Amino acid sequence: MSGIRYVKGDATSPQAKGVKVIAHVCNDLGGWGKGFVVAVSDRWPEPEKAYRSWHRNRAENDFGLGAVQLVQVEPYIWVANMVGQRGIKPSKKNGPPIRYEALDRCLSTLGEKARELDATVHMPRIGCGLAGGKWTRVEPLITSNVAAKGVQVTVYDTD
Template identity: 70%
Template sequence: MGDAISYVQGDATAPQGKGVKVIAHVCNDLGGWGKGFVLALSRRWPEPEAAFRRWHRERAGNDFGLGAVQLVQVERYVWVTNMVGQRGIRTSRSQGVPVRYEAIDAALGRLAPQVVELGASVHMPRIGCGLAGGRWSRVEPLIEARLTGAGVPVTVYDHD
């Protein structure tokens, strides 16, 4: 069994610790990239957004959709994973919240073996709980089951 999730104050786009690191975050299934944590990612590296937009644009011929994951290398020891865990986006007219816990669960399940293969740790904000409108009490057990339960160290970053 892996250890519990580590919680730290700080910026998930500047992951702490040694070794290979994967920064995980949740995207929507509309191909939109323009609010929230993705802006911090794009300020640091152009590749995750470019890869996400290409993945969405070419979705007729790939696996893009709820529960899918895309790993993008941004530095020698740093990767970003785009996880599609949000159905649409929140608008003033929309009912409910865009987060899809089962899609986040599926994405984490797909991510886990890739992270294990990289020998990496995973770093993230409280995924699915910002603009996606999710509750951490629902997301945290998914991370524990899929990642820390598979021996993957996970650090969650809360901004000061």
């Protein structure tokens, strides 16, 4: 048992009571405009605005692979912008944009923050869309860094 619950639905409409964190993977270029982030921006402008500012001011902050930015969008909903993707295109030398080591660090931080907030975590199959990751590698990272800390994780699959 992975400690992850799978449901059909939209991760931007988390199916739970209490505090919720919606997690997703971002790139390290400051680009926002394809994939799951479109659904996030359709619901709330704050995560994109915060991410772009975080990237723009990266010389003065922690922006980079492995970093996490939590943005509150509603009284009980936060969005976790997790920088786990190098660039936006696959390369012959480095493969797909996903960086599992960076995602591992992001998820460790996410697990800690979710526990501090007494929150559940909600996400699509992060890192497996435009980032090109494999769920067989991502799921164990979620299990060990988030679910193993006693945080309920729900993964949303669309129809």
